Amino acid sequence: MRRRSGSSAPAPDRVRPGATTGPSPVRRGSVAGPSRVRQRRSGTRAARVADVGRHERVAELARLDVEGLVVADVGCGSGRTVRALLDPAPGAHAPRLVHALDHVSALDDDLLADARVRSRITDLDGPLPWRDGELDRLVSLNTAEHLGDPVAHLAEVHRVLRPGGLCVLAHSDWDTALFTSTDDQLTRTLVDRFTAAALGPGRSDGFMGRKLLALAATAVRRGSGWTVEAATSWADPHRRFDDGSLAWKVATGVLASAQDDPVLAARASGWMEELRALAAAGQFLFTVTDVAVVLRRD
């Protein structure tokens, strides 16, 4: 993959570290209203289905089937997955404690104030800040691509999970980003560039989603004692293109990745405006394939 340094970026959260992902972002520092999961429970069937996003899916894969669990979300960003863990689907139990770990402080203020949440500022490229076997579950969404050695990280995750504990490793595969546009060729060019571009001084991998299983297999082969319980994928539909929407964030990353080519950058700006117009006319769709692997510590 071609990599550039000092440029801006593929993934939406790589545009603004810790930014939220999902269709209806909670503003940093704002107090969240009723969660999407609660709205989902009381809405129509269609509304319920439409309202499930990647954060809720990750929370469901963490199988919160008993009370009193201690869970960690590593690379938590503003805390959308933390929020989904704290308000799980009917039949599941909110954890007793959610550790929200990131190397920058971006957690929403209401989560910082929540007694069930413990914010940790830690670099995932080093040791995890928990004792052996301290956690029941660990989840990670769109973080693996940023790590120097994801297999070494998994060995650390193995250490801090109790036997039988679960690790949910989830990642968008940015190469699968799909945008409705009237210019398919330009869209192809822009998505290719977006996928290939590296973000700033950090690491990124636009193909990480499809690599998760191989990553898990390497961890198993190295003998740390994992069983791969499940591998799954989904592509949620997003029809909004207003500022802050997921499609807008990814398109903003696409635009940024074209900035070193002035002609392409100008065409990308026009492309953004067209997506906005298509969304206003109800003709726009954005999806990206998310992949998740569930590992059980033996």
Ligand SMILES: C[S@@+](CC[C@H](N)C(=O)[O-])C[C@H]1O[C@@H](n2cnc3c(N)ncnc32)[C@H](O)[C@@H]1O
């Ligand atoms: C793409 S964002 C995903 C945020 C969140 N999981 C979500 O899906 O909304 C990646 C997150 O990983 C964090 N991150 C990247 N490298 C890290 C590292 N070495 N240690 C700790 N956190 C890291 C970033 O700060 C960012 O919040």
